[in-house]
Amino acid sequence: DKSTIVTLPVGASPRWAAMRSDGARIYVLSHDAGTVTIINGLLPQDAIVPGGTISVGAGAEFLYYDSRRNRLYVPNPTNATVGIFDASTDGLTRLATIDLKAAIPGGGAAPCPASGCVPVSVAALPDGTRAYIASYYLDTTSANCQQTSCVQVQVTVVDSLTNQVTKAIPLPEVSASPVANCAAARFRISAATAIDSSRVYVSSCDASGVWSINTSGDTYFATIPAPGSAYSPTLLNISAAAQHGTDTTYS
Numbered sequence: 001d002k003s004t005i006v007t008l009p010v011g012a013s014p015r016w017a018a019m020r021s022d023g024a025r026i027y028v029l030s031h032d033a034g035t036v037t038i039i040n041g042l043l044p045q046d047a048i049v050p051g052g053t054i055s056v057g058a059g060a061e062f063l064y065y066d067s068r069r070n071r072l073y074v075p076n077p078t079n080a081t082v083g084i085f086d087a088s089t090d091g092l093t094r095l096a097t098i099d100l101k102a103a104i105p106g107g108g109a110a111p112c113p114a115s116g117c118v119p120v121s122v123a124a125l126p127d128g129t130r131a132y133i134a135s136y137y138l139d140t141t142s143a144n145c146q147q148t149s150c151v152q153v154q155v156t157v158v159d160s161l162t163n164q165v166t167k168a169i170p171l172p173e174v175s176a177s178p179v180a181n182c183a184a185a186r187f188r189i190s191a192a193t194a195i196d197s198s199r200v201y202v203s204s205c206d207a208s209g210v211w212s213i214n215t216s217g218d219t220y221f222a223t224i225p226a227p228g229s230a231y232s233p234t235l236l237n238i239s240a241a242a243q244h245g246t247d248t249t250y251s
Contacts, residue, residue, distance in 0.1 A: 006046055008037070008048055009037075010030055010039075011032065011033035011035050011037060013031040014030050014031075015029050015031045015060075015061055016061075016062055016063040018064070018065040019041065019065070020065065021067035023042070024040065024041055025039065025040065025090070026039040026046070027087070029060060031059070031061060033058070034056055034060055036053070036054045036074070036085075036092060037052060037053050038090055038092070039052070049090050054085075054091070056074045059078030060076045061076070061120070062074070062075045062120060062122075064122040064123070065087065066160075068127070069160050070087045070088045071084055071086060072085040072087050073085075073131060075119035075120060075135075076119070077118040077119060080100045080112050080118070080135070081097055081099050082097070082119055082133050083096075083098075096164070098133065098158060098165060100112040100116075100119060100133070101113070101114055101116060104166070104167070108167070109168070111156040111165070112154065113137060117135045117136060118135055118137065119133050120187060120189060121134040121189060121190045122134070122191065123191040124160065124193065125215065126195060126196075127197040128160055129161070129197070130158060130166075130218075131157075132155050132157055132158070132191055132200045132213070134154075134155055134190065134191040134202050135153070135155075135156065136153045137151075138150070138176065139151070139152045142173065145175070148176060149175075150174060150176065151173070151182075151188070151204070152173050153171040153204060154171060155168070155169040155191065155202060156169075166218075167218050169213060169219065171202060171204075171211045172223065174204065174207040175206070176206055177205060177206040180205055180206070180208070182206045187203075188204070188205050188206065189203060190203050199215060200215060208225065209223050209225045238251070
């Protein structure tokens with residue numbers, strides 16, 4: 001009948017909720033309190049589990065659940081970190097904290113500059129091997145970005161077995177969008193994975209497109225154009241088409 005069953009206290013400014021794959025637990029992230037509240041979803045009436053408020057750090061904005069590894073990923077834009085938690089128990093044991101300003105273990109520059117960046121999205125491969133953190137920062141230092149700020153997006157690859165960073169993938173730098181109000185968008189960028197684990201897709205409001213990453217080697221693959229936020233797509237006039245075997249070339 002769409003009536004309210006129960007109202008539960010979950011801390012100031014709840015921002016996000018995710019359900020465990022078995023339906024037994026619901027996780028609610030509080031931004032101001034920096035906590036995750038755990039709700040038992042199997043009781044006749046939903047209730048917070050005993051001791052079910054876990055600190056994840058003030059300023060956390062997002063929460064992602066990996067059903068294959070039974071883990072929670074909590075990006076925190078205030079300090080450019082991502083917490084990884086074991087969701088198999090109600091204690092939500094912290095397995096690792098990914099610092100995007102730190103050098104990559106085993107060699108490699110930090111994914112983000114020392115001034116920090118904004119992690120907003122995490123996508124885990126269905127095969128359980130890796131997770132991908134999408135983050136960005138504003139750049140005014142490169143030759144093409146001195147008049148207008150550019151948005152530099154990077155994807156940080158995390159080994160799901162060791163919970164360590166293995167690689168940083170910089171995506172094409174784009175000018176900050178002057179028309180789509182991307183700076184005010186909740187998801188300036190966002191990541192998702194292909195069901196066969198072959199691709200990671202990162203949408204970008206500023207780029208008016210979606211970047212594709214080939215997970216075989218974890219390399220940038222292509223840019224897929226998409227309309228800018230709240231604006232019609234650019235129209236293309238096709239004047240000719242030529243067939244070459246199974247391929248068609250359009251002019």
